[in-house]
Amino acid sequence: MAERLVGADIAPPDLHAKITGRARYAEDFRAPGMVFAKLLLSPMPHARVRRVDASRALAMEGVIDILRADEVPSRDGPREACLTDTPRYEGEPILAVAAVDEETAAAAIEAIEIDFEPLPFVIDPLESLRPGGPNAYVDGNQFSGQDGWSDFKWTNTDFAKVDAGEMPDPSCPVEWTKGDPESAFAESALVLEETIVHQSLTHHPMEPRSNMAYWEGETLHAFVSTQSSQQTKFALAGALQIDPENINLVSEYCGGGFGSKIAGTTVMQIPALFSRKINRPVMLRITRYEENYVGRARPGFQTWLKMGFLQDGKCNAIDLIIVQESGPYGAGDFNTAGMIADLTYTPQNMRFRGVSMYTNTPPKAAQRGPGGAQIISMMEPILEKAGRELGVDRFEIHRMNAPRGDVQFGPRNATLTSVHAVEALDQGREMFDWDAKLAISGKRNGSKVTGVGIGLSPYTAGSRGRDGMMIIRPDGKLYVHQGIGNLGTHSIADTARPAAELLGYNWKDVEIVWGNSARAYPRSTVQAGSQTTTAHTRANHAAATDALRKIREVAAAALGGSASSYSVDSGRVSGPGGTMTLGRIAERAIAMGGEYSGEVLPDDVHAQTVPAAQILAGEGLMGIARDNYGGEGNIYSWVAGFAMVELDEETGMVELKEYVGVTDCGTVIHPRSLGAQVFGGSIQGMGMAMTQRWVFDPQWGVPFANRFYTARPPGFLDIPADLKWGAVGIPDPQDPVGAKGIGEPPVGAGAAALTSAIADAMGGRCVCRTPLTPDVLLAEIEGRPMYGRLEQHVG
Amino acid sequence: MAKIRDMIPAFELFQPTTVGDALELLDEHRGQAWVLAGGLDSFDWFKDRVKRPSAVVDLGGISELTGIRDVEDGIEIGAMTSLTEIERDERVRSGFSVLADAARHVATPQIRNQGTLGGNVSQDTRCWYYRSGWPCYRAGGNTCYAAAPQAMNREHCIMGRSRCVAVNPSDTAPALIAVDAKMVVESNGGSTVHDAEDFFIGPAIDITRMTVMKSQDLLTRIHIPARWADADFYYEKIRDRGSWDFQLVSVAAAFRKSEGKIEEARISVNGVAPFPVRLDAVERLVQGTSGDESTASAAGELAIQGARPLRHNDYKVAMMRNLVRRAVRSVS
Secondary structure, eight states: OOOOTTTOOOOTTTTHHHHHHHOOOOGGOOOTTOOEEEEESSSSSSSEEEEOOHHHHHHHHTTTEEOOGGOOOOOOSOOOOOSSSOSTTTOEEEEEESSHHHHHHHHHHOOOOEEEEOOOOOOOOHHHHHOOOOOOTTTTTEETTTTTOOOOOOHHHHHHHHHHHHHOOOOOOOEEESOHHHHHHHEEEEEEEEEEEOOOOOOOOSSOOOEEEEEETEEEEEEEEOSSSHHHHHHHHHHSSSGGEEEEEEEEEEOOOOTTSOOOHHHHHHHHHHHHTTSSSSOOOOOOHHHHHHHHHOOOEEEEEEEEEEESEEEEEEEEEEEETTTTTTTHHHHHHHHHHHHOOOOOEEEEEEEEEESSOOOOOOSTTTTTHHHHHHHHHHHHHHHHHHHHHHHHHHHHSSSHHHHHHTTBBBBBOOHHHHHHHHHHHHTTTTTHHHHHHHHTTTTTEEEEEEEEEEOOOOOOOOOEEEEEEETTOOEEEEOOOOOSSSSHHHHHHHHHTHHHHHHGGGGEEEEEEGOOOOOOOOOOOOOOHHHHHHHHHHHHHHHHHHHHHHHHHHHHGGGGGOOOTTTEEEEEEEEEEEEHHHHHHHHHHGGGGGSOOOTTSSTTHHHHHOOOOTEEEEEEEOOOOOOOSSSEEEEEEEEHHHEEETTTTTTEEEEEEEEEOOOOHHHHHHHHHHHHHHHHHHHHHTTTOEEEEETTEEEEEHHHHHHHOGGGGGGGOOOEEEOOOOOOTTTTSSSSSSSSHHHHHHHHHHHHHHHHTTTTOOOOOEEEEEEHHHHHHHTTOOOTTTTOOOO | OOOOOOOOOOOOEEEEESSHHHHHHHHHTTTTEEESSSSHHHHHHHHHTSSSEEEEEGGGGGGGGGGEEETTTTTEETTBBBBBHHHHHHHHHHHHHHHHHHHHHHHHHHHHHHOOOHHHOOOOOHHHHHHHHHGGGGTTTOOOOGTTTTOOTSOOOOOOOOOOOOOOSSSSSHHHTTTTTTEEEEETTTTEEHHHHHHHHOOOOOOOSSBBBBOOOOEEEEEEEEOOOOEEEEEEEEEESSSSSOOOEEEEEEEEEEEEHHHHHHHHESSSSSSSSSSSHHHHHHSOOOOOHHHHHHHHHHHHHTOOTTTTTTTHHHHHHHHHHHHTTTTO
16 A cells, blocks of 8 residues: 555655755856846935936946946836936845956945935834925826826824824725624723734845846846745746746746745846846845845735624624825735734624825835735734633633624625634633633732633635646656745655645655756746745646546556546556556556657647647656635635743833644645744744834835844744643645645744733733834833834834 | 945955954044944944945954853853853853843854854944944934834834934843853053943943943953853843844843842843843842832832833833833742
């Protein structure tokens, strides 16, 4: 019997290379004649380049050339180019210089004389909403493709309320209402109103987005750091306006992205374009400092929240206003936040208003759990506050408000394929021993107070309709071609395991093919939104099902009997006519040709899959199919986080004592990898809530906390050694494998469990801002809050 | 000039093997040479191209600067002794645990392996305006950006300011003051011994330096007198993140007790001023008391007298008050 692959731990195929240092990241590649590029970054948050004199730089020995903004693709409106003469944030790349080595390139950048005209800037979106307030662009602060720029402001009446600390009643570009919030609030036994600030945070993946490129004729060879792979090739082709089939994209390893490198093609364009200009390979190593600017950030929120509750603790109404700090090129988090608030608390009556404001801060992008992580970390302690005020057990208030299978949420009443948030809460309650922990909530040990809290966090976890492609070669091995990226989550391997199990393979006989587009990949997802596990276990399952049919048919043709009477196990196919190795089956499939060897393809595979399949055609028995399993509703996963903390009231320091995260993500494919995701995401959320920050000087419009030690993401030594995780393990019924993604929801759970536990330790008081650093908490305890209720970018 | 970061400019590297050779090099390159200990402060400056010395004198090869030795009156620690060694040394742990504690609170294990005691006390401030190369007073300019009305200054000082509002970042500095350490500074002109509390200077004395050392000086060793051995010590550091972080406020204290009463105390706080602050008045206040709650409270209040917070660091006043309270309270 072949080994069980789904639900068992494995060593991922890239493990040894990573541990031994043989793994080649983008920065590790070299090419003959390669030169190095360095960037000149804007020193101002908004400016116009008046004059550039690069004559001294270009005269330096070893300097090859300069690349300017007018040599790269650009579009009107709030759209990012890889180089610009109108920088919209401090740190935006203006130009690049190539030289024989980096030292020379750096010296050349310093030798460039450049004159900027400073332009008005804004870093706080509320300031841009104020009547007469500054805008991030000369032409306005809102943009639509149809109408162009406009100047969107709230009224003086709105700001009279804002300034008085009250919830305003502004108009917003995005508004939706469901049910009748006004009547529902009138019926609420308790209405809570809070003003909340969630900070903006840089992604700071370990690997900055360095990349190298060169051309061979019309073919671009790009060595890049990206979360996705096959889809990045198409995105880069689009950005450079070239035929995707003329790109050989190499991305074997990616040292993290957290959403900032879904494609990540902005910076990738620079070496590609520079290389084409100077006809030499160009390496652009992005430093930590540069990554801080060009590496994307989570948008910050300034939020007014009103929640109504019935006497039993059921949330019956929400009114939510989000002002999003969107950087110069926009982001969509706030929309998701509104949806997730409705999904998590099922109020039936909700009004959502949101406005995304351009600002002169580094660009924003999805950051692990975008929108969801922010809103959950802010709303969960308020839900618990309601429990306290109504005398409802805090666990029960989470449980009663959590959605069941028939949930409908958002303005269009979206549904889910499955939801087991309640089961996750129940399992977490047991693992954490909530009842015992609750008994010590508020207990004092000198100046230290114990707090416990819960964070329940959902996020999208799948998509459908992608293609799978695999081939059994005459060596008998199964080669699974994976167009998804390898950003450290093991999904390149894990999404192949149900397919391999279906084909009766032992894992040692499965080869994962990834990381170089010349190796041929089917139409894949972008590696984002935690789609990959669902999308590609499905697609590979479909391809494996196709392969199984073909194996049986080839076996029946060779050995006699009906195809359906043959079965596969451990590299052999056996039936009434005898047995054959799958290697021999592959040889026969090649001889039979047609669909068996991939020379005839299914009609419904994506056009992006066809040229890849043609590369492999004739090399073995091909399994290839589109995921036609279908399904109704959105695919969401959940994590219920439980935290116990000790807050020192004399210092404001918080120590995390225990954490349990339990997930509802369907079938567990790879337990160890799943645990790593639950922990990694939760810890990232804890950093978001507790230690990590980004700070801007409002007078100059520039960020500080630009490096790891000042940005303060949590490290290995900042968490207890014995975090615990669990999984509900109920398969998604609409899925052939039953697995859902897991990357995103742990962030909100980790963050919210901490914000809730801290509020508990504070006697139920919600500070309603992140990060909850010792200064903020101590100042609150002392009754002298550090920052204005709506102050953003401080810390 | 356009700004480039994370790229160390070339410099001439000297690697002397004796203190004498090092001093000669410093003399020869007077004002142009940079003394390199563990490199944790230095390389930050270099890679940001803000400090661009033409010559760097690496002390890593001078064996006489490393190690912890018993001396007639206490122990002597070579300035190039790693923080890990100090954290683990049995003599330090048993006799002067406040210093071992302070060393243990520096950054991360990797940084403590590389970082030295001499480097830790000699490092420059972490004011992010100054470290970013802004032309502030400390950098030779004519303003302090961190003291501006809208500035981001939660980590800056609440006392001791003089144009500059930066703070001293050293974790070991207050511990050395608490044990009355003597800092041995050598130059070609001979050697000078400074009390630890005098070794650190504020901007009123010289706004461009954090210590008494000038460019041709070398901190060679730190003598910890036996007088405070085995005292009752207290060390605490408050920081944003549990590891790899500078202090917001830290306190180090030594108490000599007799029959339950404090005979003598030395208390120092860092993170509140451009230099570690010795709290003489508090030391006098607690003398003769048992460190009871009311004394501790009074001590805390006395410690913060005259504190002048900036826009975003009012919390430091309470934090300093509470840490001093806790230090005194620890005696009882």
